[in-house]
Amino acid sequence: MASKEPSPQHIPTPAEFHKVIAERSDRWYSACLRITKDPDLAADAVQDALLNAWRKRHQFDHNAQLDTWIHRIAINAALQLLRKRKPDRWGPMPPDPADETSLPETEQTTRELERSLGTAMHELSEMEQVCFVLKHLEQWRLAEIADQLNVNVGTIKQALFRGVKKLRVGMADLRSTA
Amino acid sequence: MIDDETLTLYFYNETLTNHQRQEVEHALAHNSAVAAAYAALKQDLHALRDQPVVRAPEHLKYQWHAAIDQAAQQTPRAPQRSRWFTFAMGSAVVASVLAAFAIGTQYAATPDAERTRQTGVPLAAADADHSAFARSLQIHVQSAAYDLSELPDQTSDDQSTLVNDIVAQNRMFERAAETRDAPEIARLMRAIEPVLLRLADKDITPQEADALRMQLAFELNAMLTKLESSTSEALTTI
Numbered sequence: 401m402a403s404k405e406p407s408p409q410h411i412p413t414p415a416e417f418h419k420v421i422a423e424r425s426d427r428w429y430s431a432c433l434r435i436t437k438d439p440d441l442a443a444d445a446v447q448d449a450l451l452n453a454w455r456k457r458h459q460f461d462h463n464a465q466l467d468t469w470i471h472r473i474a475i476n477a478a479l480q481l482l483r484k485r486k487p488d489r490w491g492p493m494p495p496d497p498a499d500e501t502s503l504p505e506t507e508q509t510t511r512e513l514e515r516s517l518g519t520a521m522h523e524l525s526e527m528e529q530v531c532f533v534l535k536h537l538e539q540w541r542l543a544e545i546a547d548q549l550n551v552n553v554g555t556i557k558q559a560l561f562r563g564v565k566k567l568r569v570g571m572a573d574l575r576s577t578a
Numbered sequence: 579m580i581d582d583e584t585l586t587l588y589f590y591n592e593t594l595t596n597h598q599r600q601e602v603e604h605a606l607a608h609n610s611a612v613a614a615a616y617a618a619l620k621q622d623l624h625a626l627r628d629q630p631v632v633r634a635p636e637h638l639k640y641q642w643h644a645a646i647d648q649a650a651q652q653t654p655r656a657p658q659r660s661r662w663f664t665f666a667m668g669s670a671v672v673a674s675v676l677a678a679f680a681i682g683t684q685y686a687a688t689p690d691a692e693r694t695r696q697t698g699v700p701l702a703a704a705d706a707d708h709s710a711f712a713r714s715l716q717i718h719v720q721s722a723a724y725d726l727s728e729l730p731d732q733t734s735d736d737q738s739t740l741v742n743d744i745v746a747q748n749r750m751f752e753r754a755a756e757t758r759d760a761p762e763i764a765r766l767m768r769a770i771e772p773v774l775l776r777l778a779d780k781d782i783t784p785q786e787a788d789a790l791r792m793q794l795a796f797e798l799n800a801m802l803t804k805l806e807s808s809t810s811e812a813l814t815t816i
Contacts, residue, residue, distance in 0.1 A: 414650040415747045419754070421642050429634035443638050450642055454649045535590065537629060542592050553593065561583050568622045 410462040417454065417466075424467040431471065432478040434533045437526075441481050448481070449474035475538060479530070479548060520570025528563035531556050536564075580605045585616050589623060 425446060432442035453460075453470045460469060524532065530549070534540045535556075542560075546553045580602055587594050588602045605612040752768060 414646055417646045418643055419750055421639060425639055425642060426631050426633050430632040433632055447642055447645055450645055451649060454646060536626060561586060564586055567626060571622050
């Protein structure tokens with residue numbers, strides 16, 4: 401088998417940065433917004449990512465896509481900003497109220513009827529939301545998420561299961577009211 | 579019975595052992611309840627992939643462009659290059675500046691209703707997109723000017739690399755113009771490419787460079803005249 405010739409290193413230029421900002425920054429912002437649920441933090445995360453990427457542009461793997469590289473840096477920046485705001489936020493999962501039957505039946509029914517996919521997303525705890533976004537939308541491995549959030553894989557799984565469960569309840573409500 | 583959590587891990591191909599995966603696969607093949615549960619899970623998870631993209635506000639995009647400009651300007655400066663090379667590259671940059679102006683003019687000259695009809699995108703979104711495109715093109719020209727004037731004197735090979743880089747970027751904008759249904763702009767970008775290349779040639783004489791610049795100015799002026807219906811709004815587009 402012929403060995404692959406290494407291509408010369410390409411350092412992204414300002415013009416290339418401007419081009420990906422014009423074309424892809426909505427996706428970076430959107431991803432950061434899903435993680436932080438805060439427009440200001442999402443905006444800061446994108447800006448931090450761009451400046452980090454600019455500073456590290458000599459390390460850019462020329463076989464990769466500049467926009468996906470910045471996307472990944474932006475996600476990390478969003479997680480870092482969340483962590484800065486509340487350092488102990490990635491603690492063990494508290495009991496899930498949805499698993500308990502303490503709510504009166506009528507209240508439980510009302511709550512469930514009020515749910516929709518949009519509101520279900522908002523009803524996810526921060527941990528559930530972050531784990532769902534990183535696993536389902538960003539397609540990170542569970543071990544990567546655990547490493548990034550500095551918790552064990554079991555905690556990530558638990559948050560993911562709860563997040564998926566809540567979202568599916570929301571979807572079922574949407575279908576039943578459609 | 580295989581539970582939803584195991585099925586979720588199976589869906590994501592995560593953390594299950596080979597034995598556990600085989601158990602799931604056996605259940606899917608032989609247990610209709612498990613198969614139905616997995617089909618429903620898959621359907622829901624696929625539906626959840628279709629999350630809408632939230633557009634970043636325009637002022638943020640300008641802020642991000644500006645942050646990169648500022649970071650680029652803080653890069654340590656190098657000695658000036660030769661006067662002749664600066665002249666040749668300056669001509670190339672002027673060509674790109676005029677092209678950028680033409681883009682803004684053409685865009686602004688297109689009626690709103692026509693733009694909406696052509697793209698099928700709501701006008702506000704299309705405006706934002708074109709504005710970002712025009713802005714990024716303008717910045718491309720600025721940063722090219724900066725790169726060209728700040729690089730040290732180099733061998734002709736290095737000069738070639740630099741020009742090829744500018745041409746490659748022009749091509750990116752050409753493709754972007756095509757995807758934005760702006761064939762005139764794409765044609766203009768294509769038309770100036772050979773001139774850019776020739777202007778940057780080391781063996782070009784000052785007379786030839788002068789003639790090429792005149793030719794370039796003529797082509798661009800013709801384009802600008804064609805798009806003359808622009809208003810003062812055109813100038814604010816870029």
